[in-house]
Amino acid sequence: MNAPAFGRDVAPLERSSGATGFARGAPHSKSQEVADMYTLRLYEDRFVPGAKSLRDLEAQHSIVYVYEGSVTVNGQVVKKDTAAYSKDVTTIEAGSGGAWVWRWELVRTAEPTNLPQGEGVKSHLRMSRRIRMFELVPTSKWLFRVDCIVNNEGSTGLHSHPGSGIRCMLEGHLRVESEKGESSDNKRPGDVWYEEGSYPLVSTSDPGEKATFLRGMVLPPEYIKYPDTAVWIEGKKSCKSDWKNYVQNVVTLL
DSSP states (O other): OOOOOOOOOOOOOOOOOSOOOOOSSSOOOHHHHHHTOEEEEEEEEEEOTTOBOSSOEEEEEEEEEEEEEEEEETTEEEOTTOEEEEEEEEOEEEEEEEEEEEEEEEEETTSOOOOOOSTTEEEEEEEEEEOOSSOOOTTOEEEEEEEEEEEEESBOOSEEOSSEEEEEEEESOEEEEOSSSOOEEEOSTTOEEEEOTTSOBEEEOOTTOOEEEEEEEEEOGGGGGOSOOOEETTSSOOSEEEEEEEEEEEEEOO
16 A cells, blocks of 8 residues: 555563562562563554455454554454454454554563464564553453544643553654653654653644644553543643544453
8 A cells, every 4th residue: 555654663672670560579580570561562564455364363452543444353344543442362354455554452571472474464563561650460450542642733741641551653743752751753654652651741743733643551440531641740731632532441451
């Protein structure tokens, strides 16, 4: 399909700094600590017309967003600029026009990279981050959401979020600056960045420009009722933007 080149590559490696989130008590072996961690991942998948993955994609929780074309996910047709949630197993088959897909997964950190395979299928991991602001443990419940900030204009001012997630640029330009968290300069469709919600940051669009971007987020379950997750540290929202929700589910970690 004729589409702009996917954004800059971001190293998918986990960061090793910061708190682990483990309860105090008996010491963990390093292998056990990794097994007990949970990670949010973002993949880019591209399919030629009619292509499908020859292997099921096994992941605790997945959300598939279609940037171009259409796919069938577990028997459900998902069209351009829509998304679908799946649990445990995801099957993907492209429609007659092919597909360009962005796929978020919430999995145990020890799980291997989950790439679809088959003729006419290209896929790679764009980003992987272990969420540190929560104690993610088996049987705990979390809100898994993909939404969109639409036409962000100006500067947000200093703010934080009650959850963390991987963002993906759709259009425009957005600079993200954080003293403690990750900073980034996002200029192209497909540029990705991570926001650890508890680390204050400022996001800025260039004068006269607007930025639209996806957010794959993990939040406390009660936020299923709230579209605006920002906590405005400087007192109020200073930028202009709209919000669109694609899919959200309260999920249980295994």
